[in-house]
Amino acid sequence: MIKILGIESSCDDTSAAVICDRCLLSNVIANQKVHEKYGGVIPELASRVHQQNIIPVVDMALKEANITKSDLDAIAFTGSPGLLGSLLVGVSFAKGLAASIGVPLIEVNHLQGHVLSHFIEEQGRIKTFPSLPFMCLLVSGGHTQIIVVKDYLDFEIIGETIDDAAGEAFDKCAKVMGLPYPGGPVIDALANKGDHAAFSFAKPKVADFNYSFSGLKTSFLYFLQKKIAENPAFVEENKADLCASIQQTIIDILIDKLIKAVAKTGIKDVAIAGGVSANSGLAGKLQQTGNKLGWNVFVPERKFTTDNAAMIAITGYFKYQKKLFAGLDVVPHARIEKI
Ligand code: KG4
Ligand code: ZN
Numbered sequence: 596m597i598k599i600l601g602i603e604s605s606c607d608d609t610s611a612a613v614i615c616d617r618c619l620l621s622n623v624i625a626n627q628k629v630h631e632k633y634g635g636v637i638p639e640l641a642s643r644v645h646q647q648n649i650i651p652v653v654d655m656a657l658k659e660a661n662i663t664k665s666d667l668d669a670i671a672f673t674g675s676p677g678l679l680g681s682l683l684v685g686v687s688f689a690k691g692l693a694a695s696i697g698v699p700l701i702e703v704n705h706l707q708g709h710v711l712s713h714f715i716e717e718q719g720r721i722k723t724f725p726s727l728p729f730m731c732l733l734v735s736g737g738h739t740q741i742i743v744v745k746d747y748l749d750f751e752i753i754g755e756t757i758d759d760a761a762g763e764a765f766d767k768c769a770k771v772m773g774l775p776y777p778g779g780p781v782i783d784a785l786a787n788k789g790d791h792a793a794f795s796f797a798k799p800k801v802a803d804f805n806y807s808f809s810g811l812k813t814s815f816l817y818f819l820q821k822k823i824a825e826n827p828a829f830v831e832e833n834k835a836d837l838c839a840s841i842q843q844t845i846i847d848i849l850i851d852k853l854i855k856a857v858a859k860t861g862i863k864d865v866a867i868a869g870g871v872s873a874n875s876g877l878a879g880k881l882q883q884t885g886n887k888l889g890w891n892v893f894v895p896e897r898k899f900t901t902d903n904a905a906m907i908a909i910t911g912y913f914k915y916q917k918k919l920f921a922g923l924d925v926v927p928h929a930r931i932e933k934i
Pocket of ligand 1: 736761762766778780870901
């Protein structure tokens with residue numbers, strides 16, 4: 596039985612998790628409230644808060660897993676992509692701990708973690724897992740990609756956004772409506788009370804399996820400015836309908852390309868992952884599309900959609916099996932081209 600501590604600190608959540616083979620023993624997440632008043636993540640503040648959180652969060656993850664650090668077989672950490680200062684806190688901590696207890700270090704790509712979160716097992720829970728190869732729509736605050744997962748550590752990106760990510764589209768549209776950050780979950784909640792056909796927005800025309808969201812954000816902004824000039828209370832009076840309509844447009848854009856990718860590859864196990872996969876409308880539309888087209892659909896549990904260390908620990912487990920260890924000279928990278 597291999598016990599791995601996972602550490603995630605790529606953006607504004609400090610998280611630590613312990614996994615025993617594929618079974619999750621603990622997953623502790625400390626969110627950073629400090630960014631809310633700025634309407635976005637402030638990198639310098641994020642790394643300072645990670646420094647305060649990392650020791651208590653790891654301590655709690657070990658306690659909840661009912662183990663001590665000497666029981667660990669390896670330490671997995673997010674090495675890329677993310678905010679450099681935030682990543683550095685997790686990487687430095689992981690290095691120090693691995694060196695002090697004499698276990699290997701495992702560098703994990705955050706995006707790979709989101710996708711592999713589908714393979715986390717939990718005690719007393721019966722789950723079904725996607726069969727390899729499967730298709731994964733990865734939708735987060737920084738990325739939007741259609742990935743063919745050929746093997747646990749062998750991914751092919753067949754489509755991606757050429758500008759903004761889907762999560763950014765949610766967050767930016769929320770911001771222009773005066774909603775708090777992060778806007779995705781707020782739009783999701785309001786959309787449930789609105790009419791998704793109330794307003795319609797043009798969908799981008801992008802080649803192949805690629806996406807574009809920056810035009811949608813701009814046309815939403817211009818649409819609101821025009822309506823507000825006619826009626827200053829327009830947003831307030833139509834908030835739920837606006838949220839439902841913009842959410843539906845983003846979902847339709849995402850699913851249309853996924854349908855094309857499935858048709859082209861013939862892969863019928865279809866998963867979503869990343870923060871935006873927490874969206875109730877997206878999960879619903881994926882299920883509905885899957886039922887119609889005969890797909891096996893996989894939606895992660897909400898706790899594994901947004902950033903968490905459980906997904907880093909499970910990826911660490913797959914890398915441990917192949918002895919893909921990092922040296923103590925490993926450094927984090929803000930960007931990464933390939934996963
Ligand atoms: O995966 P994640 O936690 O961080 C990144 O790796 O980027 O994703 C964060 C993104 C944010 O843009 C947030 O607004 C979005 O996920 N998000 C949602 C929902 N929950 C989080 N978007 C739409 N609906 C939600 N329920
Ligand atoms: Zn993420």
